[in-house]
Amino acid sequence: xxxxxxxxxxxxxxxxxxxxxxxxxxxxxxxxxxxxxxxxxxxxxxxxxxxxxxxxxxxxxxxxxxxxxxxxxxxxxxxxxxxxxxxxxxxxxxxxxxxxxxxxxxxxxxxxxxxxxxxxxxxxxxxxx
Numbered sequence: 135x136x137x138x139x140x141x142x143x144x145x146x147x148x149x150x151x152x153x154x155x156x157x158x159x160x161x162x163x164x165x166x167x168x169x170x171x172x173x174x175x176x177x178x179x180x181x182x183x184x185x186x187x188x189x190x191x192x193x194x195x196x197x198x199x200x201x202x203x204x205x206x207x208x209x210x211x212x213x214x215x216x217x218x219x220x221x222x223x224x225x226x227x228x229x230x231x232x233x234x235x236x237x238x239x240x241x242x243x244x245x246x247x248x249x250x251x252x253x254x255x256x257x258x259x260x261x262x263x
Contacts, residue, residue: 139237141166142252145185146232147173155246156232163236163253172226179219185233188240193218196242198230 142160146153148171160167170177177185186193193215197204203225213221222229232243236252243249 140164141168141236143168143170143235144232145170145172145177145229145234147171147227150231152243152246153232156234156243156249159246159249160234160236162250172229172231177223177226177229179223182219182222185240188235189233189242191242193222196230196233197222198228201225201228204228 142164144157144160144167146157146169148154148157148169157167157169182193182196186196189196194213197208197218199205199209207225208221208228230242232249234241234243234249234252239252239254241248241252
């Protein structure tokens with residue numbers, strides 16, 4: 135997976151309003167956007183590990199705990215990091231999105247406008263959320 139200083143890389147679910155709004159705002163960062171629809175373009179274990187390493191997070195941190203699959207199959211279940219990776223690969227709808235990278239910066243976007251914080255000219259802070 136390539137992280138470029140000239141390209142925005144966004145992992146998202148286009149049918150989710152927050153994800154679509156984040157994608158639309160990310161255009162302000164760069165005209166070069168590579169969108170990965172996590173439901174259509176299956177994310178590999180290697181890609182997930184790269185995402186986690188770049189974000190300095192563990193697999194459980196990128197699990198959408200409001201997803202139906204999580205609530206039906208995994209709520210209250212204690213899994214290892216490796217088991218969470220396997221669960222995310224088997225159930226990509228559980229991946230917490232959008233996740234956006236711009237150059238060497240990345241974040242899990244909680245509010246679409248926060249994606250603009252990835253631009254160093256807009257005041258870069260610690261983007262672990």
